[in-house]
Amino acid sequence: MDTSQDILSPLRSAPGGVYRDDCVTVIRGPAPPGREIAHTSHFTVHAGEPLAITHQLSVDDLDEDLTGLLRTELFEPGWVRGPELFERLFTGIVLTCADDPLAAWEAFYRNTIRQESTPGARPGGAIEEFRPVHDHAVELVLGDSVHELGSCFGFLALRLAAQGLDVTASDLSVGTMQLLGAVAPRLGARVATVVADAGHVPAADRSVDTVLAVHLLEHIDTEHGRRVLDEAVRLADRRVIVGVPYEDVADETFGHVRTIGPADLAELGAQTGLCFEVHEHHGGWLVIDR
Structure with missing residues (x-):
């Protein structure tokens, strides 16, 4: 977020x-x-x-x-x-x-990670809902280094770190990044944390193999979303992965401010001038390759 x-x-x-x-x-x-x-x-x-x-x-x-x-x-x-x-x-x-x-937060993280690794253990909950989203994001990652934009609690970043990848997580929330930075070592994970707007990240061009923006764009307006995609393309040496929920109405409970459909993702991909494809898997995905 x-x-x-x-x-x-x-x-x-x-x-x-x-x-x-x-x-x-x-x-x-x-x-x-x-x-x-x-x-x-x-x-x-x-x-x-x-x-x-x-x-x-x-x-x-x-x-x-x-x-x-x-x-x-x-x-x-x-x-x-x-x-x-x-x-x-x-x-x-x-x-x-x-x-x-x-x-308390370590228990929150450990319990969530345990539940996420046990498919079907608790049907209908948020963990079960996000499991296929995270599974798919992991499948799409290319290379050995990843930057997750708008990572919030950082569960996806932690999962990638557990697989041996060089992972950076960034978010605008100072508190969330402090939390992830404090909890990750207690979980045996190495995740670099950066406090930054996803549209302006203090990192070099093409500094990581893959950039992730999973369930981020629905939280920000259209203009900001375009800046975020431009920044993701700047940072990525090989691939940008964008995931969004397909909603009929933006869910204000979770801070969603707009809905995004397949045509919107295709327009974003076309604006980059790079090779891209849009597909559906528990929501919409835009994958951009250099």
């Missing part, structure tokens, strides 16, 4: 299982009596300012499928709206599950 501002501090502590910022309060523990406006399988929403959520999840429950729980139980019913609140609640829930923030 490539966002316009860094709103999170993912390594801050949440003493006593309580996370607070200027927009949300997240508490791990029994829901206090009164002021309850919604109760779901995993969360209780409380009235007042700021928004307050209670939960009883543990470190064993932390993985990327938390995305689906928040979406189906809080955002789709309309109890909460907006990508900023989504990110704040997600962060708050993770941090309230352990006294040590890095231990």
Whole structure:
């Protein structure tokens, strides 16, 4: 994800299982009596300012499928709206599950990686949804060095690093890059992290074999997207891989600002003047080769 501002501090502590910022309060523990406006399988929403959520999840429950729980139980019913609140609640829930923030995030990463390596173990969740996307991206990579633009948590970057590739991950979020940089060594992975807008990366021309922009363009407007593709082509010595979800309506919960279809991908490819092809596999793919 490539966002316009860094709103999170993912390594801050949440003493006593309580996370607070200027927009949300997240508490791990029994829901206090009164002021309850919604109760779901995993969360209780409380009235007042700021928004307050209670939960009883543990470190064993932390993985990327938390995305689906928040979406189906809080955002789709309309109890909460907006990508900023989504990110704040997600962060708050993770941090309230352990006294040590890095231990909480390490559990989140390890649990997600374990689930992603076990196809069919938990059908219908975010991990199961993204597994074929990441599988396909890995299949398309050429060469020994990769730069993933807008990497967010960096699960794809970590997977490529585990296969022995020289991997760089970049994202506009300072906090996300700090988190990935701190967790990767604990997972035995070597991933270089760079804080950068995907449209302006401080790296040399043709500095890596493959550049990835997977589920990034739907988060940014058309003009920015063109700059990102130009930058990806500049950085790549052999191949650029772009992956997008095919949506009828942009999903605002995840910060999507536009839909992108096969014709849009083909137009982007043609504008590069290079050889390209567009195909579909759990979404749309644009592959550009020098």
